[in-house]
Amino acid sequence: MRPVPSQRESQLSACVHCGFCLPVCPTYVLWGEEMDSPRGRLHLMKAEAEGRVPIKTPFVQRMDNCLGCLACMTACPSGVQYGRLIEGTRAVVEASFDRPLRDRLFRAMLFAVLPYPFRLRLVSAPLAVLTRLRDWFDFGSWLDWFPARVRALVRLAPERIGNGSALPERTLARGTRRARVGLLTGCVQRVFFSEVNRATARVLAAEGCEVVAPAEQGCCGALSLHAGREHEAKAFARRAMAAFERASVDQIAVNVAGCGSAMKEYGRLFANDPEWAGRAAACAARVRDVSEVLAEIGPARAPRHRLEARVAYHEACHLVHGQGVRIQPRTLLEAIPGVTLMTPREGELCCGSAGIYNLVEPEAGAALGARKMAAIGDLDVDFVATGNAGCLLQLVAAARAAGRALRFVHPIQLVDAAIRGRTL
Numbered sequence: 248m249r250p251v252p253s254q255r256e257s258q259l260s261a262c263v264h265c266g267f268c269l270p271v272c273p274t275y276v277l278w279g280e281e282m283d284s285p286r287g288r289l290h291l292m293k294a295e296a297e298g299r300v301p302i303k304t305p306f307v308q309r310m311d312n313c314l315g316c317l318a319c320m321t322a323c324p325s326g327v328q329y330g331r332l333i334e335g336t337r338a339v340v341e342a343s344f345d346r347p348l349r350d351r352l353f354r355a356m357l358f359a360v361l362p363y364p365f366r367l368r369l370v371s372a373p374l375a376v377l378t379r380l381r382d383w384f385d386f387g388s389w390l391d392w393f394p395a396r397v398r399a400l401v402r403l404a405p406e407r408i409g410n411g412s413a414l415p416e417r418t419l420a421r422g423t424r425r426a427r428v429g430l431l432t433g434c435v436q437r438v439f440f441s442e443v444n445r446a447t448a449r450v451l452a453a454e455g456c457e458v459v460a461p462a463e464q465g466c467c468g469a470l471s472l473h474a475g476r477e478h479e480a481k482a483f484a485r486r487a488m489a490a491f492e493r494a495s496v497d498q499i500a501v502n503v504a505g506c507g508s509a510m511k512e513y514g515r516l517f518a519n520d521p522e523w524a525g526r527a528a529a530c531a532a533r534v535r536d537v538s539e540v541l542a543e544i545g546p547a548r549a550p551r552h553r554l555e556a557r558v559a560y561h562e563a564c565h566l567v568h569g570q571g572v573r574i575q576p577r578t579l580l581e582a583i584p585g586v587t588l589m590t591p592r593e594g595e596l597c598c599g600s601a602g603i604y605n606l607v608e609p610e611a612g613a614a615l616g617a618r619k620m621a622a623i624g625d626l627d628v629d630f631v632a633t634g635n636a637g638c639l640l641q642l643v644a645a646a647r648a649a650g651r652a653l654r655f656v657h658p659i660q661l662v663d664a665a666i667r668g669r670t671l
Protein backbone atom coordinates (compact mmCIF):
# COMPACT_ATOMS: atom_id res chain seq x y z
CA MET A 248 0.00 0.00 0.00
CA ARG A 249 2.33 2.67 -1.28
CA PRO A 250 1.43 6.26 -0.30
CA VAL A 251 1.65 8.56 -3.35
CA PRO A 252 5.07 10.32 -3.40
CA SER A 253 3.83 13.71 -2.11
CA GLN A 254 1.94 12.05 0.79
CA ARG A 255 4.94 9.89 1.54
CA GLU A 256 7.22 12.91 1.64
CA SER A 257 4.97 14.79 4.06
CA GLN A 258 4.57 11.65 6.25
CA LEU A 259 8.34 11.23 6.36
CA SER A 260 8.81 14.90 7.21
CA ALA A 261 6.38 14.63 10.14
CA CYS A 262 9.14 13.04 12.26
CA VAL A 263 10.65 15.70 14.54
CA HIS A 264 13.44 13.36 15.75
CA CYS A 265 12.31 13.59 19.40
CA GLY A 266 13.20 9.95 20.14
CA PHE A 267 10.08 9.18 22.22
CA CYS A 268 9.65 6.03 20.11
CA LEU A 269 13.08 4.60 20.87
CA PRO A 270 12.39 2.87 24.23
CA VAL A 271 9.40 0.96 22.81
CA CYS A 272 11.16 -0.25 19.67
CA PRO A 273 12.17 -3.88 20.19
CA THR A 274 15.13 -3.78 17.80
CA TYR A 275 16.49 -0.60 19.38
CA VAL A 276 16.07 -2.19 22.82
CA LEU A 277 17.93 -5.30 21.62
CA TRP A 278 20.81 -3.67 19.76
CA GLY A 279 20.89 0.04 20.74
CA GLU A 280 21.57 1.03 17.11
CA GLU A 281 20.07 4.29 15.84
CA MET A 282 19.56 2.80 12.37
CA ASP A 283 17.52 -0.01 13.97
CA SER A 284 15.21 2.47 15.67
CA PRO A 285 12.03 4.01 14.15
CA ARG A 286 13.79 7.38 13.89
CA GLY A 287 16.76 5.81 12.10
CA ARG A 288 14.54 3.85 9.71
CA LEU A 289 12.52 6.95 8.87
CA HIS A 290 15.78 8.77 8.16
CA LEU A 291 16.81 5.95 5.81
CA MET A 292 13.41 5.88 4.09
CA LYS A 293 13.65 9.64 3.48
CA ALA A 294 17.18 9.28 2.11
CA GLU A 295 15.98 6.48 -0.20
CA ALA A 296 12.99 8.56 -1.37
CA GLU A 297 15.36 11.44 -2.18
CA GLY A 298 17.67 9.12 -4.11
CA ARG A 299 20.54 9.44 -1.62
CA VAL A 300 20.47 5.77 -0.55
CA PRO A 301 20.12 2.85 -3.00
CA ILE A 302 17.83 -0.12 -2.37
CA LYS A 303 20.68 -2.49 -1.68
CA THR A 304 21.46 -4.98 1.07
CA PRO A 305 22.38 -2.53 3.89
CA PHE A 306 19.12 -0.58 3.41
CA VAL A 307 16.99 -3.71 2.97
CA GLN A 308 18.48 -5.37 6.07
CA ARG A 309 17.50 -2.39 8.27
CA MET A 310 13.97 -2.55 6.88
CA ASP A 311 13.84 -6.35 7.29
CA ASN A 312 14.96 -5.94 10.91
CA CYS A 313 11.76 -3.99 11.69
CA LEU A 314 9.02 -6.16 13.18
CA GLY A 315 6.24 -3.89 11.98
CA CYS A 316 4.91 -4.01 15.54
CA LEU A 317 3.74 -0.36 15.34
CA ALA A 318 4.67 0.38 18.97
CA CYS A 319 6.47 3.46 17.63
CA MET A 320 3.18 4.83 16.25
CA THR A 321 1.50 4.67 19.65
CA ALA A 322 4.49 6.40 21.27
CA CYS A 323 4.88 9.11 18.61
CA PRO A 324 3.57 12.57 19.62
CA SER A 325 3.80 13.81 16.01
CA GLY A 326 1.44 11.24 14.55
CA VAL A 327 3.99 9.73 12.15
CA GLN A 328 2.18 7.02 10.17
CA TYR A 329 5.05 4.57 10.45
CA GLY A 330 2.90 1.53 9.55
CA ARG A 331 2.00 2.91 6.13
CA LEU A 332 5.58 4.00 5.52
CA ILE A 333 7.18 0.63 6.30
CA GLU A 334 4.50 -1.23 4.31
CA GLY A 335 5.11 1.08 1.35
CA THR A 336 8.86 0.63 1.69
CA ARG A 337 8.49 -3.13 1.82
CA ALA A 338 6.39 -3.09 -1.34
CA VAL A 339 9.14 -1.09 -3.09
CA VAL A 340 11.80 -3.52 -1.82
CA GLU A 341 9.84 -6.56 -2.98
CA ALA A 342 9.35 -4.98 -6.42
CA SER A 343 12.89 -3.76 -7.01
CA PHE A 344 15.38 -5.70 -4.89
CA ASP A 345 16.80 -9.07 -5.92
CA ARG A 346 17.07 -11.00 -2.69
CA PRO A 347 19.74 -13.72 -2.49
CA LEU A 348 18.47 -17.03 -3.89
CA ARG A 349 18.22 -18.77 -0.50
CA ASP A 350 16.19 -15.91 0.94
CA ARG A 351 13.91 -15.83 -2.10
CA LEU A 352 13.29 -19.58 -1.92
CA PHE A 353 12.58 -19.53 1.81
CA ARG A 354 10.12 -16.66 1.50
CA ALA A 355 8.48 -18.26 -1.55
CA MET A 356 8.07 -21.50 0.43
CA LEU A 357 6.46 -19.65 3.37
CA PHE A 358 3.99 -17.86 1.12
CA ALA A 359 3.23 -21.02 -0.83
CA VAL A 360 2.24 -22.78 2.39
CA LEU A 361 1.08 -20.48 5.21
CA PRO A 362 -2.02 -18.94 3.58
CA TYR A 363 -3.33 -22.31 2.43
CA PRO A 364 -4.78 -24.48 5.23
CA PHE A 365 -4.55 -27.78 3.34
CA ARG A 366 -0.86 -27.30 2.46
CA LEU A 367 -0.09 -25.96 5.94
CA ARG A 368 -1.65 -29.04 7.51
CA LEU A 369 0.40 -31.34 5.25
CA VAL A 370 3.68 -29.60 6.12
CA SER A 371 2.90 -29.17 9.82
CA ALA A 372 1.93 -32.76 10.58
CA PRO A 373 5.51 -34.16 10.46
CA LEU A 374 6.82 -31.05 12.26
CA ALA A 375 4.29 -31.59 15.05
CA VAL A 376 5.49 -35.21 15.45
CA LEU A 377 9.09 -33.96 15.64
CA THR A 378 8.07 -31.41 18.26
CA ARG A 379 6.39 -34.06 20.39
CA LEU A 380 9.38 -36.42 20.09
CA ARG A 381 11.67 -33.59 21.14
CA ASP A 382 10.39 -34.08 24.70
CA TRP A 383 11.75 -37.66 24.67
CA PHE A 384 15.02 -37.27 22.76
CA ASP A 385 17.65 -34.59 22.77
CA PHE A 386 17.35 -33.06 19.32
CA GLY A 387 19.40 -30.01 20.21
CA SER A 388 22.67 -31.48 19.04
CA TRP A 389 21.64 -32.53 15.53
CA LEU A 390 19.33 -29.57 14.99
CA ASP A 391 22.39 -27.34 15.35
CA TRP A 392 23.56 -28.64 11.98
CA PHE A 393 20.64 -26.97 10.24
CA PRO A 394 20.38 -23.29 9.26
CA ALA A 395 18.79 -20.96 11.83
CA ARG A 396 15.60 -20.57 9.78
CA VAL A 397 15.01 -24.33 9.66
CA ARG A 398 15.66 -24.55 13.41
CA ALA A 399 13.08 -21.78 13.89
CA LEU A 400 10.50 -23.76 11.88
CA VAL A 401 11.00 -26.78 14.13
CA ARG A 402 11.10 -24.63 17.29
CA LEU A 403 7.83 -22.89 16.44
CA ALA A 404 5.85 -25.88 15.19
CA PRO A 405 3.01 -26.62 17.62
CA GLU A 406 2.87 -30.02 19.29
CA ARG A 407 -0.68 -30.54 18.15
CA ILE A 408 -2.62 -29.50 15.12
CA GLY A 409 -6.28 -28.62 15.59
CA ASN A 410 -8.63 -31.46 14.74
CA GLY A 411 -9.56 -29.62 11.55
CA SER A 412 -13.29 -30.13 11.80
CA ALA A 413 -14.69 -27.15 9.94
CA LEU A 414 -17.01 -24.76 11.72
CA PRO A 415 -20.58 -25.02 10.52
CA GLU A 416 -21.30 -22.25 8.02
CA ARG A 417 -24.12 -21.06 10.25
CA THR A 418 -24.44 -21.16 14.04
CA LEU A 419 -27.77 -19.99 15.37
CA ALA A 420 -28.04 -17.29 18.02
CA ARG A 421 -29.23 -18.37 21.43
CA GLY A 422 -32.42 -16.54 22.32
CA THR A 423 -33.49 -13.46 20.39
CA ARG A 424 -30.97 -12.59 17.69
CA ARG A 425 -29.05 -9.40 18.38
CA ALA A 426 -26.83 -9.40 15.24
CA ARG A 427 -25.70 -11.48 12.27
CA VAL A 428 -21.93 -11.72 12.52
CA GLY A 429 -19.43 -13.12 10.03
CA LEU A 430 -16.44 -15.00 11.45
CA LEU A 431 -13.02 -14.98 9.85
CA THR A 432 -11.71 -18.49 10.36
CA GLY A 433 -8.24 -17.62 9.02
CA CYS A 434 -5.56 -19.86 7.54
CA VAL A 435 -2.94 -20.44 10.28
CA GLN A 436 -5.72 -19.99 12.84
CA ARG A 437 -7.90 -22.65 11.21
CA VAL A 438 -5.09 -25.22 11.20
CA PHE A 439 -3.39 -24.59 14.54
CA PHE A 440 -6.16 -23.03 16.64
CA SER A 441 -9.45 -24.42 15.40
CA GLU A 442 -10.57 -24.67 19.05
CA VAL A 443 -10.28 -20.87 19.30
CA ASN A 444 -12.64 -20.53 16.33
CA ARG A 445 -15.10 -22.93 17.92
CA ALA A 446 -14.94 -21.06 21.24
CA THR A 447 -15.49 -17.76 19.40
CA ALA A 448 -18.59 -19.07 17.61
CA ARG A 449 -20.00 -20.50 20.87
CA VAL A 450 -19.48 -17.25 22.81
CA LEU A 451 -20.96 -15.09 20.04
CA ALA A 452 -23.96 -17.42 19.76
CA ALA A 453 -24.44 -17.43 23.54
CA GLU A 454 -24.49 -13.64 23.43
CA GLY A 455 -27.22 -13.59 20.81
CA CYS A 456 -25.26 -13.47 17.54
CA GLU A 457 -26.03 -15.62 14.55
CA VAL A 458 -22.56 -16.62 13.34
CA VAL A 459 -21.78 -17.08 9.65
CA ALA A 460 -18.41 -18.59 8.67
CA PRO A 461 -18.37 -18.68 4.84
CA ALA A 462 -16.52 -21.77 3.62
CA GLU A 463 -15.01 -19.93 0.64
CA GLN A 464 -13.48 -16.99 2.59
CA GLY A 465 -9.80 -18.14 2.39
CA CYS A 466 -6.89 -16.11 3.77
CA CYS A 467 -7.48 -12.40 4.51
CA GLY A 468 -4.09 -11.41 3.02
CA ALA A 469 -2.58 -10.06 6.25
CA LEU A 470 0.68 -12.03 6.08
CA SER A 471 1.28 -10.93 2.48
CA LEU A 472 0.33 -7.31 3.15
CA HIS A 473 2.67 -6.97 6.12
CA ALA A 474 5.51 -8.47 4.05
CA GLY A 475 5.07 -5.99 1.18
CA ARG A 476 3.46 -8.55 -1.19
CA GLU A 477 0.70 -6.15 -2.11
CA HIS A 478 -0.52 -7.85 -5.28
CA GLU A 479 -0.94 -11.19 -3.49
CA ALA A 480 -2.58 -9.50 -0.48
CA LYS A 481 -5.15 -7.85 -2.75
CA ALA A 482 -6.06 -11.15 -4.41
CA PHE A 483 -6.72 -12.75 -1.01
CA ALA A 484 -8.60 -9.68 0.20
CA ARG A 485 -10.94 -9.64 -2.83
CA ARG A 486 -11.92 -13.25 -2.23
CA ALA A 487 -12.55 -12.66 1.49
CA MET A 488 -14.56 -9.49 0.84
CA ALA A 489 -16.73 -11.21 -1.75
CA ALA A 490 -17.41 -14.10 0.64
CA PHE A 491 -18.54 -11.81 3.45
CA GLU A 492 -20.61 -9.67 1.05
CA ARG A 493 -22.54 -12.77 0.00
CA ALA A 494 -23.05 -13.65 3.68
CA SER A 495 -24.82 -10.29 4.29
CA VAL A 496 -23.45 -9.83 7.79
CA ASP A 497 -23.71 -6.78 10.07
CA GLN A 498 -20.15 -7.19 11.34
CA ILE A 499 -17.13 -9.41 10.71
CA ALA A 500 -15.62 -10.79 13.90
CA VAL A 501 -11.89 -11.51 13.83
CA ASN A 502 -10.00 -13.35 16.56
CA VAL A 503 -6.47 -12.84 15.17
CA ALA A 504 -5.01 -9.38 15.80
CA GLY A 505 -2.84 -9.32 12.66
CA CYS A 506 -5.79 -10.30 10.42
CA GLY A 507 -8.14 -7.75 11.99
CA SER A 508 -5.56 -5.02 11.59
CA ALA A 509 -5.08 -5.81 7.89
CA MET A 510 -8.82 -6.11 7.17
CA LYS A 511 -9.46 -2.72 8.75
CA GLU A 512 -7.00 -1.37 6.16
CA TYR A 513 -8.87 -2.76 3.14
CA GLY A 514 -10.36 0.67 2.38
CA ARG A 515 -6.92 2.24 2.00
CA LEU A 516 -5.52 -0.80 0.19
CA PHE A 517 -8.13 -0.44 -2.57
CA ALA A 518 -8.51 3.35 -2.46
CA ASN A 519 -7.28 3.72 -6.06
CA ASP A 520 -9.25 0.80 -7.46
CA PRO A 521 -12.55 2.07 -8.93
CA GLU A 522 -14.16 -1.37 -8.87
CA TRP A 523 -13.25 -2.26 -5.31
CA ALA A 524 -12.79 1.03 -3.42
CA GLY A 525 -16.38 1.28 -2.17
CA ARG A 526 -16.72 -2.41 -1.41
CA ALA A 527 -13.41 -2.47 0.46
CA ALA A 528 -14.32 0.58 2.57
CA ALA A 529 -17.70 -0.99 3.42
CA CYS A 530 -16.05 -4.28 4.37
CA ALA A 531 -13.37 -2.58 6.49
CA ALA A 532 -16.05 -0.63 8.36
CA ARG A 533 -17.67 -3.92 9.43
CA VAL A 534 -14.49 -5.53 10.77
CA ARG A 535 -14.18 -5.85 14.55
CA ASP A 536 -11.97 -7.78 16.91
CA VAL A 537 -14.22 -10.32 18.65
CA SER A 538 -13.76 -8.39 21.92
CA GLU A 539 -15.12 -5.27 20.18
CA VAL A 540 -18.18 -7.15 18.92
CA LEU A 541 -18.95 -8.29 22.46
CA ALA A 542 -18.35 -4.83 23.92
CA GLU A 543 -20.60 -3.14 21.33
CA ILE A 544 -23.46 -5.61 21.43
CA GLY A 545 -24.60 -4.53 24.88
CA PRO A 546 -24.66 -6.07 28.34
CA ALA A 547 -23.59 -9.72 28.55
CA ARG A 548 -26.51 -12.12 28.34
CA ALA A 549 -24.88 -15.45 29.13
CA PRO A 550 -24.09 -15.94 32.83
CA ARG A 551 -20.41 -16.63 33.61
CA HIS A 552 -19.47 -19.42 36.03
CA ARG A 553 -16.64 -18.92 38.47
CA LEU A 554 -13.17 -19.62 37.06
CA GLU A 555 -10.45 -19.44 39.69
CA ALA A 556 -7.44 -18.39 37.62
CA ARG A 557 -4.58 -15.97 37.61
CA VAL A 558 -4.22 -14.76 34.05
CA ALA A 559 -1.37 -12.79 32.46
CA TYR A 560 -2.70 -10.79 29.52
CA HIS A 561 -0.18 -10.27 26.71
CA GLU A 562 -1.27 -7.46 24.41
CA ALA A 563 -0.80 -8.37 20.75
CA CYS A 564 0.86 -5.46 18.90
CA HIS A 565 -1.62 -5.49 16.02
CA LEU A 566 -4.49 -5.32 18.48
CA VAL A 567 -3.23 -2.51 20.68
CA HIS A 568 -1.07 -0.50 18.27
CA GLY A 569 -2.66 -1.56 14.98
CA GLN A 570 -6.31 -1.31 16.05
CA GLY A 571 -6.28 0.64 19.31
CA VAL A 572 -8.09 -2.23 21.07
CA ARG A 573 -6.77 -2.16 24.62
CA ILE A 574 -9.68 -2.10 27.06
CA GLN A 575 -12.19 -4.55 25.56
CA PRO A 576 -10.27 -7.84 26.01
CA ARG A 577 -9.34 -6.86 29.57
CA THR A 578 -12.96 -5.98 30.37
CA LEU A 579 -14.08 -9.37 29.04
CA LEU A 580 -11.56 -11.20 31.20
CA GLU A 581 -12.15 -9.10 34.31
CA ALA A 582 -15.89 -9.81 34.06
CA ILE A 583 -15.27 -13.53 34.70
CA PRO A 584 -15.82 -14.20 38.42
CA GLY A 585 -12.64 -15.54 40.04
CA VAL A 586 -10.21 -14.30 37.37
CA THR A 587 -7.27 -12.19 38.53
CA LEU A 588 -5.78 -10.29 35.65
CA MET A 589 -2.05 -9.55 35.66
CA THR A 590 0.03 -7.41 33.31
CA PRO A 591 3.62 -8.46 32.58
CA ARG A 592 6.32 -5.78 32.66
CA GLU A 593 7.56 -4.43 29.32
CA GLY A 594 4.05 -4.94 27.96
CA GLU A 595 4.71 -2.50 25.10
CA LEU A 596 7.55 -4.64 23.68
CA CYS A 597 6.69 -7.06 20.88
CA CYS A 598 7.12 -10.78 21.69
CA GLY A 599 9.07 -11.27 18.44
CA SER A 600 6.38 -13.11 16.49
CA ALA A 601 5.31 -10.40 14.00
CA GLY A 602 3.88 -12.44 11.13
CA ILE A 603 6.77 -14.30 9.49
CA TYR A 604 9.43 -12.30 11.39
CA ASN A 605 10.39 -15.11 13.81
CA LEU A 606 11.01 -17.35 10.78
CA VAL A 607 12.95 -14.94 8.55
CA GLU A 608 14.82 -13.21 11.40
CA PRO A 609 15.06 -16.15 13.81
CA GLU A 610 17.78 -14.84 16.15
CA ALA A 611 16.03 -11.54 16.92
CA GLY A 612 12.66 -13.32 17.11
CA ALA A 613 13.97 -15.86 19.63
CA ALA A 614 15.73 -13.17 21.71
CA LEU A 615 12.49 -11.18 21.99
CA GLY A 616 10.53 -14.34 22.80
CA ALA A 617 12.95 -15.17 25.62
CA ARG A 618 12.73 -11.62 26.96
CA LYS A 619 8.92 -11.73 26.96
CA MET A 620 8.95 -15.12 28.67
CA ALA A 621 11.24 -13.77 31.40
CA ALA A 622 8.75 -10.94 32.02
CA ILE A 623 5.79 -13.34 32.15
CA GLY A 624 7.81 -15.74 34.30
CA ASP A 625 8.03 -13.06 37.01
CA LEU A 626 4.30 -13.53 37.57
CA ASP A 627 2.73 -16.52 39.22
CA VAL A 628 -0.06 -17.28 36.74
CA ASP A 629 -2.17 -20.21 35.59
CA PHE A 630 -2.79 -18.90 32.07
CA VAL A 631 -1.25 -16.54 29.58
CA ALA A 632 -3.93 -15.04 27.33
CA THR A 633 -3.31 -13.28 24.03
CA GLY A 634 -5.49 -12.47 21.03
CA ASN A 635 -3.19 -13.41 18.17
CA ALA A 636 -2.26 -16.78 16.67
CA GLY A 637 1.34 -15.71 15.96
CA CYS A 638 1.87 -14.57 19.57
CA LEU A 639 0.47 -17.88 20.84
CA LEU A 640 2.90 -19.91 18.70
CA GLN A 641 5.81 -17.66 19.65
CA LEU A 642 5.09 -17.69 23.40
CA VAL A 643 4.55 -21.46 23.51
CA ALA A 644 7.95 -21.94 21.80
CA ALA A 645 9.62 -19.44 24.15
CA ALA A 646 8.13 -21.17 27.21
CA ARG A 647 9.31 -24.55 25.90
CA ALA A 648 12.81 -23.18 25.38
CA ALA A 649 12.82 -21.73 28.90
CA GLY A 650 11.48 -24.97 30.40
CA ARG A 651 8.37 -23.25 31.75
CA ALA A 652 5.08 -25.13 32.02
CA LEU A 653 2.46 -22.47 31.34
CA ARG A 654 -0.89 -22.68 29.61
CA PHE A 655 -1.51 -20.35 26.68
CA VAL A 656 -4.99 -19.43 25.53
CA HIS A 657 -6.93 -16.89 23.51
CA PRO A 658 -9.03 -14.68 25.88
CA ILE A 659 -12.21 -15.92 24.18
CA GLN A 660 -11.41 -19.47 25.37
CA LEU A 661 -11.54 -18.31 28.99
CA VAL A 662 -14.88 -16.56 28.36
CA ASP A 663 -16.16 -19.72 26.66
CA ALA A 664 -15.03 -21.88 29.60
CA ALA A 665 -16.75 -19.53 32.04
CA ILE A 666 -20.01 -19.59 30.07
CA ARG A 667 -19.99 -23.38 29.79
CA GLY A 668 -18.85 -23.93 33.37
CA ARG A 669 -15.91 -26.05 32.22
CA THR A 670 -12.24 -26.02 33.04
CA LEU A 671 -9.74 -25.61 30.25
Ligand code: SF4
Binds near residue numbers: 288312313317319
Ligand atom coordinates in the same frame (compact mmCIF):
# COMPACT_ATOMS: atom_id res chain seq x y z
S1 SF4 B 1 7.38 -1.06 13.93
FE1 SF4 B 1 8.24 -1.89 15.85
S2 SF4 B 1 10.25 -2.71 15.26
FE2 SF4 B 1 9.58 -1.37 13.58
S3 SF4 B 1 10.48 0.62 14.03
FE3 SF4 B 1 8.41 0.64 14.94
S4 SF4 B 1 8.71 -0.05 17.07
FE4 SF4 B 1 10.60 -0.59 15.93
Ligand code: SF4
Binds near residue numbers: 264267269286319322
Ligand atom coordinates in the same frame (compact mmCIF):
# COMPACT_ATOMS: atom_id res chain seq x y z
S1 SF4 C 1 8.42 9.61 18.31
FE1 SF4 C 1 7.68 10.15 16.24
S2 SF4 C 1 8.54 12.19 15.86
FE2 SF4 C 1 9.68 11.35 17.59
S3 SF4 C 1 11.48 10.33 16.64
FE3 SF4 C 1 9.90 8.76 16.84
S4 SF4 C 1 8.81 8.79 14.85
FE4 SF4 C 1 10.01 10.72 14.98
